[in-house]
Each structure stands twice: as C-alpha cells, then as structure tokens.
Amino acid sequence: MTDRYVDLVNTPLAARLAKALGLPRPSVLRRYTPGEALATKPVLVAGSGAGADALAEVILGWDVEVRRHVLPGEKLSAAVVVLDAADSPADLSAPLLELGQAVKLLVPGGRVVGISRAAEDTSDPARAAARQGIDGALRSVAHELRGGATANGIVLRGQTTTTDPSTIGALRFFLSGKSAYVDGQLIEVQAVPEDSVSDVAAATAAEGEGVPDRPLDGRTAVVTGAARGIGAKIAEILARDGAHVIAVDVPAAGEQLAQVANRVGGTALQLDITAPDAGTRILEHVGQRHGTLDIVVHNAGITRDKLLANMDAARWDSVIAVNISSQLVMNEQLLASPVFSPTGRIISLASTSGIAGNRGQSNYAASKAGVMGMVRAQAAAFHGGARTINAVAPGFIETDMTAKIPPLTRQVARRLSSLQQGGLPVDVAETIAFLASDAAAGVNGQVVRVCGQNLVGA
Amino acid sequence: MADQAHAQTTARSPRTAVVIGGNRIPFARSGGAYAYSSNQDMLIAALDGLVARFGLQGERIGEVAAGAVLKHSRDFNLTREAVLGSALSPETPAYDLQQACATGLETVVGLSNKIKLGQIDSGIAGGVDSASDAPIAVSEGLRRVLLDLSRAKTTQQKIRILGTLRPKDLSPNAPGTGEPRTGLSMGEHQAITTAAWQITREAQDELAYRSHHNLAAAYERGFFTDLMTPYRGLVKDANLRPDTSVEKLATLKPVFGKELETPATMTAGNSTPLTDGAAVVLLGSEEYATAHNLPMLANIVDAEAAAVDFVNGEEGLLMAPVHAMPRLLARNGLTFDDFDFFEIHEAFAGTVLGSLAAWEDEDYCKRVLGLDGALGSIDRSKLNVNGSSLAVGHPFAATGGRIVASLAKTLSEQGGRGLISVCAAGGQGVVAILEARN
Ligand SMILES: NC(=O)c1ccc[n+]([C@@H]2O[C@H](COP(=O)([O-])OP(=O)(O)OC[C@H]3O[C@@H](n4cnc5c(N)ncnc54)[C@H](O)[C@@H]3O)[C@@H](O)[C@H]2O)c1
Numbered sequence: 031m032t033d034r035y036v037d038l039v040n041t042p043l044a045a046r047l048a049k050a051l052g053l054p055r056p057s058v059l060r061r062y063t064p065g066e067a068l069a070t071k072p073v074l075v076a077g078s079g080a081g082a083d084a085l086a087e088v089i090l091g092w093d094v095e096v097r098r099h100v101l102p103g104e105k106l107s108a109a110v111v112v113l114d115a116a117d118s119p120a121d122l123s124a125p126l127l128e129l130g131q132a133v134k135l136l137v138p139g140g141r142v143v144g145i146s147r148a149a150e151d152t153s154d155p156a157r158a159a160a161r162q163g164i165d166g167a168l169r170s171v172a173h174e175l176r177g178g179a180t181a182n183g184i185v186l187r188g189q190t191t192t193t194d195p196s197t198i199g200a201l202r203f204f205l206s207g208k209s210a211y212v213d214g215q216l217i218e219v220q221a222v223p224e225d226s227v228s229d230v231a232a233a234t235a236a237e238g239e240g241v242p243d244r245p246l247d248g249r250t251a252v253v254t255g256a257a258r259g260i261g262a263k264i265a266e267i268l269a270r271d272g273a274h275v276i277a278v279d280v281p282a283a284g285e286q287l288a289q290v291a292n293r294v295g296g297t298a299l300q301l302d303i304t305a306p307d308a309g310t311r312i313l314e315h316v317g318q319r320h321g322t323l324d325i326v327v328h329n330a331g332i333t334r335d336k337l338l339a340n341m342d343a344a345r346w347d348s349v350i351a352v353n354i355s356s357q358l359v360m361n362e363q364l365l366a367s368p369v370f371s372p373t374g375r376i377i378s379l380a381s382t383s384g385i386a387g388n389r390g391q392s393n394y395a396a397s398k399a400g401v402m403g404m405v406r407a408q409a410a411a412f413h414g415g416a417r418t419i420n421a422v423a424p425g426f427i428e429t430d431m432t433a434k435i436p437p438l439t440r441q442v443a444r445r446l447s448s449l450q451q452g453g454l455p456v457d458v459a460e461t462i463a464f465l466a467s468d469a470a471a472g473v474n475g476q477v478v479r480v481c482g483q484n485l486v487g488a
Numbered sequence: 489m490a491d492q493a494h495a496q497t498t499a500r501s502p503r504t505a506v507v508i509g510g511n512r513i514p515f516a517r518s519g520g521a522y523a524y525s526s527n528q529d530m531l532i533a534a535l536d537g538l539v540a541r542f543g544l545q546g547e548r549i550g551e552v553a554a555g556a557v558l559k560h561s562r563d564f565n566l567t568r569e570a571v572l573g574s575a576l577s578p579e580t581p582a583y584d585l586q587q588a589c590a591t592g593l594e595t596v597v598g599l600s601n602k603i604k605l606g607q608i609d610s611g612i613a614g615g616v617d618s619a620s621d622a623p624i625a626v627s628e629g630l631r632r633v634l635l636d637l638s639r640a641k642t643t644q645q646k647i648r649i650l651g652t653l654r655p656k657d658l659s660p661n662a663p664g665t666g667e668p669r670t671g672l673s674m675g676e677h678q679a680i681t682t683a684a685w686q687i688t689r690e691a692q693d694e695l696a697y698r699s700h701h702n703l704a705a706a707y708e709r710g711f712f713t714d715l716m717t718p719y720r721g722l723v724k725d726a727n728l729r730p731d732t733s734v735e736k737l738a739t740l741k742p743v744f745g746k747e748l749e750t751p752a753t754m755t756a757g758n759s760t761p762l763t764d765g766a767a768v769v770l771l772g773s774e775e776y777a778t779a780h781n782l783p784m785l786a787n788i789v790d791a792e793a794a795a796v797d798f799v800n801g802e803e804g805l806l807m808a809p810v811h812a813m814p815r816l817l818a819r820n821g822l823t824f825d826d827f828d829f830f831e832i833h834e835a836f837a838g839t840v841l842g843s844l845a846a847w848e849d850e851d852y853c854k855r856v857l858g859l860d861g862a863l864g865s866i867d868r869s870k871l872n873v874n875g876s877s878l879a880v881g882h883p884f885a886a887t888g889g890r891i892v893a894s895l896a897k898t899l900s901e902q903g904g905r906g907l908i909s910v911c912a913a914g915g916q917g918v919v920a921i922l923e924a925r926n
Contacts, residue, residue: 095654274543281710284717285533288540292575298540300713319781 033428033444034453049130056450057178060139062207062460063186064243064270069107069205070092074132077112077125079144081192085112085145085201098443100131108141108205109133109421114192116146116160126167142181143204144168145192148218172483173448180209180282180449180483183216191219196472203464211457213448214483219472222416244272245467247323248434250320252276252312254303255330257283259378259429262290263455264327267463269294273325276316278303301358303330309363317369324371325466326359326364326399328378333431335390346393353397358404361419373416375466377457380423380477386486400422409475418474422467425481426452489920491589492645504774505600506784507922510768510893511538512767513719514726516880518619521722522764524911527556527563530719531570534766534886538612539575542770542782544664546575550608553595554615557884557913559586560623565896566616576612579926588912589835590793591615591886592767593920599771600788609776614759614768615885621764667913669799674806674913675836679745679754682838685845689753692837693737696878699834700905703875704730711874715893727761727881758837767889769896777816784925785896787798787904791920792816798915803856806839808917809909810846814863816919824864828904831891832866834877835911843909893921899924 036056038044048055072095075086083451089110090096095104109132111125132222133142149161163184172181176367184200191197196219197424251268254259256277265275275296279287284300299315302309316323333352334345357378364370383391384398405421412419426432426443432452435443444452465478513533516522522530531554539545548609554567563569566705567582586595592615599611632655637809640646649893682692706712707724742752744759771784777784794812796803803811809832832840846852847863854861872895877887888910895906911917 277540281713282539282718282723284718284723288537288717291540291543292536292545295543295545297543298537298717301715305710318783319779406921 033443033451035254035444042386049082054445054450056445057138057176057449058455059178059210059449060207061210061456067298068092068202071105071107071137072097073094073205074100074109074128075104075112076096076109076128076132079112079115081114081145083111085110085192088198091345100128100135104135106135106140107137108143109136110143110145110201111142112192113146113160113164114186116157116164117154119163120159121160122163122167122297123142123322124292129171133171133179135177135212136177136179138177138179139204139207140175140177140179141209142168142171142179144181144216145186145201145256146183146195147186148341168216169214169483173212175448178210178449180204180213180246182209182212182214185216185218187218187220190219190472193358194219194221194472195469196221199467199469199471200473202469208460208464210460211449211463211480211482212478213481215479217476219474220474222471245469246325246463247272249273249466250276250316250322251325251327251466251488252278252316252323252452253327253329254278256290257287259431260424260427260458261327261329262286263459264329264462265294265296267292267456267459268325268327268466269296271463271467273466274320277332278312301435304351306359308356309360313362313363313367313369317367321369322371323364323369323374325359326377327462327466328376330356331379331397333391335394335395337390338392341393349393349397350400351352353394354400354404357401359407361404373471375417375460376408376419377465378419378421379419380405381488382423382425382479382481382484385423385477385479388486405477412474416471418471420473420475421477422458422461422465423477423479423481424453424458425479425484425486426456427480428454429451446486447484449480449482454484493730501762502604503604503605503796504839505771505788505790506774506777506925507786507892507896508772508777508782508784509768510715510767510889510896511888512716512890513537513765514716514722514724514884515763515765515886516722516726517881518762518764520620520726520764525618525720525764526621527559527566527571527616527618527766530618530764530766531566531718531768532616533719534616534768535570535574535576535612537767538770540717541714544576544770546577547580548577549580550610551599551602552576552580552609552612553585553599554582555578555585555587555591555595555612555764555885556616556632557560557586557588557591558617558619558622562605565895582727586779586885587918589833589882589884589887589912590910590912590916590918591885592890593791593892593908593910593918594793594888595914596769596771596788596888597791597851597918598918600827603771603773604759606773610770610772612768612770614889615887616766617883617885618764619762620881627657629654655696658687667798667805673744675744675759676747677798677805678836678838679748679752681807681842682753682836683745683748683750684804685838685842687753687838687841687845689732689738689751692753692758693734693755693783695834695840696737697732697734699872699875699878700729700732701875702873703728703879704831706874711897715780715897722892725880727763728875732757735904754836754838758878760835760877760882763883765881765883765886767886767893769889783900785900786922786924789921789923790816790820791918793916793918794820803915804842805913805915806835806911806917807842807846808915809911810843810917811857812917813847813909814857814859814920816921817863820921822905822921824866825908826905826908828870828902829873829895829898829906830866830871831875831876831895831906831908832871833882833887833891833910834872835882837878837909840871892920895922
C-alpha cells in the first residue's frame, strides 16, 4: 500500500537515474507537524493596492519576513499574489511576471497562493475576464511547480477583504503543511459576521506561532466509516486538534473501530449509516454523552465498480444508498435536532471520479457528484447563518480502497497528478480538520479537491 | 402491587447500583475462531470494546472483577493483567473470582454491593473462558516426582526419584467438567435430574429451538450492536443456527444419560457446546453515571446464592438456583408474577425445564424447599427472549456478564423487572433481580 517509488527515487543514486531516464521524480511532501513554522524563509507579497498592503502588514505580524518584490537570489518560502483589484486582463501582467521570478526561488515544499475576487460577483466583462483569468494562470503554475511546491487560490466573495479572518484562515491553511496534497485549487471565502463565530479572529489573527494548538478543543465530531482508511485518519487528526470523536462504522468493523476509538480517546458507535434511524441514533448518543454535536464528517463510502453495460441493481443501489442517500437522510435528521450546533459543520467526502467521471464507476461517480450537488444546495440554505457544509474530493489516496486497483493502473494513477504521487489519508484529514475549524467559518458550499492536481477531473 | 414492591426493593439499599452497559465478544465454538486466543487476550478484547463504547480510555475504574473457570495457574492475577493490557488506567485495581459458571454473575453481585455501600463508584464485572486454550495438568505422579526432584540434593537421590516414574505418569490430565466428588460429568448429573423430572426429549428440543430462534431474531433487530464488539473476524456467535428446527434437532443422537434405565434425551443440540468467549458489564452508582453522562439501563436490586448436597443428598447437581429463588423472592416481597423477563441460563435444556417443573411442583416445594405450596410457574413467552446459552454458547465465566448486560438492555427498552438464574458446578447457583429505572 505504501508508495515505494517515492522512497526510492529520493535516494541519491536513483534520483540521478530517474533524471537521466526522464522518469517522474516525485518529492517527499512537506506535511504538517505540530508547532511547524509557516515560513522559514521570506514570503513574497506581490501585487499592488490597499488589499496587498494590508495583507503584507498582517503577515509581518506573524514573525515572518515579508518582501514586496523578489530580491535576486533570495530563497522564498511562499509567494502570495494579491490580485483583488484586477479590473482587466492587462492588470495581471506585472504581478504574474513577478510571480514567475519568485517560483524559481521557492524552497522545496514552497507555496504559491493567489488572492482574487469571484468572476460571478461582477457584471463587468473585462473585470470578469481578469478574475477568471487568474484561475487559469494559477492552475497552470501549479502544473509547473516542482519540489513538492503547490499553487492554490483564495477567491473573495462579495465584499470580503484580503484581511478578513476568513481570508486569513484559508491563507494560513494553504501556507501550512496541512495542505501538502492540495494543489491547483481555488477556495471561495465569504466574510463572516464577527459575532457569528466568536473564535474566528482568535483562530486566524495569530501573532507569531500563537495559533491555537487545538483549534477544535471542546468540539464533538462524528466521523462515519472511521474503522479504517481515511476515516480512521480523520478521527485521529480531529482528536489531535482537540475534538472528542464519535467513531461510527458498521458492526462488522467493530473490532477495528474500537481500536480507533481507544487510540483517539473517543467513543465507538457501531452503526450502519444506511439504517433509516442512523442520524437519530447518532444524535441520541451525542445528545446524552455530550449535549451538542459540532462536526459531522460523512466519510463512509463504498465502491462496486462495473461498466454500466454490466451493472446490476445490487451494485448500483448499494453505492447510492451508502454514499449519498444515507447522507441526505442523516442531514435532515441533524438539521431537525437541537443537538446539532448552531455553528455546526458538515463535511462530506466526494471524489475526483464525481468531477471527471471514471470508467467503470458510473454508480460511484453518480453518488459522489451527488454529494457535490447536495453540498451546494445545502450551503445555499445555510447562507447567512453560522453553519457550513463543504465537500472534500480526494484524488488517488493510498488506502485499502485503492489497494484493490490492479498494480499497473495503480502505478499510473499515482503519477497522474502534478505532485506525481498518491496522497495519504492524512492529507484528506488535514483539509477536513481545517474545514471543521473556526478558521474556515467563511468557507461554505465548496468542493475542495485533495488530489495533488490530478489530471483527471480538472 | 408492583409499585409497592418497587418501593420495598430499592428502599433497603444505601445507594443504587446501576448497569450502564456491557460488551462481549461473539462466542466461538471451542477450537474455532479463538482457538489461539488466551483468556487474557479475550478479556482484554472485551474490556477494550467496553472502553471504546463508553469512552473510558485512561479512566481509573473503582474496581474490575472477573474470572475464568478453566484457568492456567500462571493466570493467578488474570483480571489485573487484563486491565494492564487494556486501555483503562493502569491504576485500576482488579481481583479474580471463581465460582464455576456463576463466576460472571457473582462478580456483578460483588461489585454492585461495593457500589451500594459507597466503597466504589464504578466497576466492571465479567468473565472469560477458553475451552480451546484450557490448561493441561501433568499427572499427579509426575507432579510428585518433579517436586521431589527439586528438593533432592545428590545425584543419587535424583536418579532414585526418577526411577519411581511410571509410563502412565507421563500422560497429561486433560481438564474435565467432571465433579471431583462423584466422578460424573455435568451432563451425566443433569441426565439424572432430567429423568427424575420426566423432561421429554421434545420439550428439550423445543427449548433449544426457541433459543436459536430468539437469538437470531435479536440479531435481526440489531439488538447486539451496542452489546458486542467483533473479535478475530467473528461478528456473531458461532454456535447460532438460525435455520435449525425442532425436526432437525430431533435427529441428533443422545449423548448423556445412556446408562440410565429411562430413554436418553439429552443431545448435543439441547446441551451447551464447549465455547470460548468473554463478557464484561459496566456498573456504577447513579451519581457516577450522571456525572459521566452515561446511560443507566437498569438497577441491580438483589441476589442470592445457594448450594445443594448433590453428593450424599437427593438433589440434582444443577438445582441450587431452585433453592435460591424462593429465598430471594421472599426477601424482596415478590412473586414470579412481578417479573416481565426471566433469564434462566441454559446449561442444558433439561436444567431450565427441570427448574421450571420443580417450582411448579407443590409437593417438591413443600417437602424440599419448605414452602407452603408451589412457588409458581413462569410464562414461557417471558423466558430467555433474546436467546440463551443453548444458542449463544457458554464460555463458563462469561455467561453471567452476557446475561446481565442483555437483560439490562431489554429492561431499558421495555421496562419492568427481570430475574436471572445461573446454575454452577459444585451444586451451586446464583439468582438475581434487575429492575428497569422507570
Ligand atoms: N481512497 C481513495 O483514494 C478515495 C478517493 C476518493 C474518495 N474516497 C472516499 O473517501 C472515503 C473513505 O475512503 P477509504 O479509502 O478510507 O475507504 P475504506 O473502504 O478504506 O473505508 C471506508 C469505511 O467505511 C465503512 N462503511 C462502509 N459502508 C458503511 C455503512 N453503510 N455504514 C457505516 N460505515 C460504512 C467501511 O466499513 C470502512 O471502514 C469514501 O467515501 C471514499 O469514497 C476515497
């Protein structure tokens, strides 16, 4: 299940060989460790205007060296390109060419983050062209980066500023090791009223390394499908961040589920999420033990692959039942219950197969695209309130599920992304923990891909 | 009447002890899924499942009490060792208890009494048994020789001692369920009782069938999802035969009572098989449960142990609960009519049916139990409603924990009062009352 190629190609001899043969040379990604520094080298804040100036001030406050222009030969940890004021495509030239100089100076595991506004929020064609143009440019840069560096974007909705807590929360996520396998993604953020989520400012306007170590302290989180794979890792990361985790999985997986619960200091709840009263039973459990349910991660999922021509009803229906119908029913029960917090978070597992489609996965892709549809509709209903719902779409992640893929296909699938490797469950888990935190209070209705910018589903 | 009785039963205790929940591993047939699991492995698995269910990681529990009937001498501190191997706080004290098949129930009684007295606030009671990993003792002859050898000083002495060893001394003593004082196996003892009470083959097979049927239905309802944690790939009791029928059971050959004058009626179908498994129950004071936001399934009201003289007297080996029952009911001012659920451990179908017959027999109740008349009869629809040992299997010391947790859950769902009866080797037995909380 481990990707031996990444280990191998990072030994000196093999690295030279791979280079000579033109083989992919995936890097060991910079992943988060508690207490990590956001940037050990200076951070470039490119772009002009009030938004860029204000953001540079904020970043300075983090004990990070900030440059407004590239200094020849000086290494950079990250380049933040602030383009919120772009009015026409011509405005992109200077900041992006500056970025072009910066990417050559990025350290391994460096970060490019673009900050722009949503094309949907303007009726001016030139402005919309500029905004949409940034999208294309950033995704291209992501393809060009090497050494485990990534490029992502933050899209400000409405009147959101470059220094709103929501913007800062997303920026810190992208700069950190938590986003190691998130590449070529643009996340929309919305300013949130300060009083709706009391801790947004505390969670994001950090001084130095003062960001709360345990951003989910005191929260209760339900993770379905937590007995193994990505779900087990989500349970672990949410617990690391301070949440009390209720680990849910089918009774048959009870032994592993208990081990996960005991490892993370949570509780095990044996439950088939397709049971009509699954949500109610979760609410009863959480209501009695904790009073409030803050976070729900719909992670349980199955695949029953077959070409549509050979598909039978059992395969089709079970995938739809587990991967999407169960979530719809559970969400209804959650939203009708006083136990589900007024600032509750729902995070649902989609898949890149649901974005691009995948041969042999019409049922699975229907369920996962369905998740995205559900998330967007529910997010619209949450709009203006303090609850959020988002989807995370993993690409190729090294788990038991992908271990079932035939070896050759698996090797190819791994190399298909800009980062030239499969992701790890922890990469998905870190993104989910971010979406569950106060720092993501302004992120709603998004589908965040954790796919290393897989070519599939672009 | 029920209300008055309720007031009586709970008023006497200084504090109330409640069942918070339970956990067991599915029971396996001997030599099956747990063939290579030790008692300690299984007890740890049962404890860890309980810890996970109730979020007790690192908690210091007041006391853990458990035991095993078939126990290796190295396991003198079995329960404490299991605690140390579990996710509980290593500062949790534990003790072992052994009362044959009543071990599990007796641990519940002991810890609930400590809770009632305020000596502890929480406790985990239970038991484990492996018929697969049973201790095998060396013969008495070999044991004497080995002990003498260790005391011998000279080589000459050692040679002389070794010379006394006989070939038969080298074959090990397999553990038996035979009674030391009568040499009869438990099944043969029960066969005598079964015959004495004229329990028919049909009635025994019918009880066995209902046990499987009720257990299968309980699984179907998802009754065990919060009472059980799978272990070693086993997700259900291996002994369960959901598709068995009275007709199929009728085809089995009798295994016990073949030496008696009456026709032999006891088969492998209406007797419990050798089984491996473990079960534990979380107990606490009401204050403990409330402070920890934990459920309270039922109150542990009272219990009574009894023993009978099956060696020189007339009474059957497994009839002790029959004697304990009237004493327990009298002390609590209750009759069978005050109960909604009966859990009578099915060591053999004949044990259950013999007990029921005895309580219904006026002459026996007067003569042997010293009552004014028959103790009463039990409505069969209230008996072992979620299956019992014939279907589940019977890892001796684990059965009490299984019964207490299942009955407590039933009471929390349906209300009422429940009566437990467990027979044990050595002519002993324990009976107990649980009560719903509303
Ligand atoms: N591994 C990948 O590359 C990948 C890619 C895209 C999306 N995903 C999605 O991520 C999620 C987790 O994937 P994984 O790779 O860890 O899978 P996995 O098969 O390793 O684990 C899934 C877990 O869900 C549980 N589950 C299944 N049906 C259930 C039900 N009805 N009720 C309760 N629990 C149930 C399973 O028992 C299992 O423990 C899934 O939704 C999957 O579709 C995974």
